[in-house]
Amino acid sequence: MSQQRFLLKGGNVLGGKASDLLIADGRIEEISASISDKEANVIDLKGSILLPGLVDLHTHLREPGREDSETVASASRAGAKGGFTALSAMANTSPVADTAGVVEQVYRLGQEAGFVDVFPIGAVTQGLHGEQLSEIGAMADSVARVRVFSDDGNCVFDPLVMRRALEYIKKFDGVIAQHAQEPRLTVGSQMNEGIVSSKLGLKGWPAIAEEAIIARDVLLADHVQSRLHICHVTTAGGVEIIRWAKARGIQVTAEVTPHHLLLTDDLASSYDPVFKVNPPLRTSKDVMALREALADGTIDIVATDHAPHTSETKDCEWAEASFGMIGLETALSIVNKTMVESGLLDWAAVADRMSTAPARIGRYSSHGQNLTVGSPAHITVINPNKSWIVDRDLVVSKSRNTPYHGHELPGLITHTFFDGHATMIDSKVIDKMVK
């Protein structure tokens, strides 16, 4: 394995003082005020911020089954473009990732692509139907070493199934990532239920349908003393319940998506399904509560819920369209815009919310480490002084369903290093990984 050497000159580690950082043999070899190394590729990063490689705990890679919208390889490259070095492959593929065979296939596809580590998430229940537990133990023991289980896309709505799943995963320190959506309260739902939905005549997805499940599940997690993770929290009420649960010492963690930190339900007024997402965009009051919760740690992490869809499933009537938006390539810029520029988070805290904490929740031990000598060289570089304009025709993902088309976003991600290899240089993802 021939490893390259990179000398990153003058970047600010976690936004701290300018330093040089030397990458060699897949690890961080040296960090100091001034390094010289004749053999290294020297990259000038004055004014840029160095973060540990980003870790996404919630990614839809669509393979196997919907390779027309995304593949493990294309999502891996999109991840590199967004500064990610680890992705978590959601289980709602076709076939569903409910057996060791499927999770091992996805894991291997990630290794073959080589741009990021792809950690498969296993389904909680067979076929995501919410009735019988899937082969949780076999997936945990497989080559993919699955620790996160989720029926995402569907809610584990049956309280007994949820209880058993929470108990079962304690055997290997797993976590259940719940898509909190009470199904009876959301039959046919199209968007946030409120003033905007009343005017648009689109069926409402009430906040209570999320909050009721969060409340139930934190109590279940408390009762059986297990680990619960709440996917994509979107409501101010959900935040309050999680804050209460954490204060009680319940082992709950939570994520927020970049789009729920920025976008609001009034965007549905265009009836453009690029804004149709599940859970739906909420109100500005919810957005502010989510930002505050991410700042104070009530919400632990940012996760993209990157959900690629082909154009024909978005270029249609709202009710016909699929739910979801892509997010890997824009996530860090959106967090910069909503959290850093607003003064709510500094870069060290961004590193925690987008790398350290998600790696800890997923038990991805090789990721999310501090940028210190000896750590694996997973590094993301963002230049906060540069902005860029999102163009859906230029995304690396196979799908174009970004809600930010034409928007100017602050913070240009210029370099990504995965395991000591450059996966992106000067904002260009390299063509092929050679190890």
Place this chain on the structure above:
Amino acid sequence: MRHLLSINDLSTTDAIGILDTATELARINDGQVKKLPTLRGRTIVNLFAEDSTRTRISFEAAAKRLSADVINFSAKGSSLSKGESLKDTAQTLQAMGADAVVIRHSASGAAQRLADLEWMSGSVINAGDGTHEHPSQALLDAFTIRKHLGKGASDLTGLRIAIVGDVLHSRVARSNVLLLSMLGADVVLVAPPTLLPVGVESWPATISYDFDSVIPNVDAIMMLRVQQERMSDLFFPNSREYSRYFGLNSERMSAMAKHAIVMHPGPMNRGLEIAADVADSARSVIVEQVTNGVNVRMAILYVLLAGGPLEVGSNS
């Protein structure tokens, strides 16, 4: 104005311009000339992706009286029901040279999508999209109200109008609340709480759950159709209970002000939201709404396709 997708597309002046044009066209129609040459050589497509006989024939009659060529494109047996996308259908219509498309669709926002995506260059007229809006119905309702109760005024200032029934699922209610309030009327929505949308408090209307207390104080009562299948969705216990609290029967009608009128966009469920003797009573303007519908839709086509409202008193 290129499209009519929502009442929000109209200013008060625009709306009154359409009503005045309809008045002029009605005057001309009452004379000997049934047909005007205004839209000769223009093609109007009725794209009905959802069953609707009355709105389709109303638009068809309106277009034909303006001498337009009309192509009817209905869902049953058409490619839209076979899963062809709205986009492909729109591009087909564009290729056929449609000057305007009148669209009825089960999806809220379908008309706006058709207009916004520039799939076609013609005008788009929303003839009812899901549970969103039905602007031509609201305009014909406003026309009918003005004719009966307007006392010569151009708008509806000072009038009180009750809209009763399934507001939650009603595109007629949404368009009427916007238009009638814009024209100066006070609108009160009367419905069981289950059939009012969350967020209705933001609408320019007041809310009542008590039909009987509202009846003596309004100038017009507009009854909405109640779908029988709402029962299975738990919106109300059964149709008898619905009728008991929210049906307009002859006893309730007798509590109305002397001059007040009864309206219904049709099709009616006689015996559910409206009793047969009320529907057929002298207060009922329900049949006249249909007649006015043709004139108002002529006016909409005229304003959108012939370049603006008709001058009052003109000979066209």
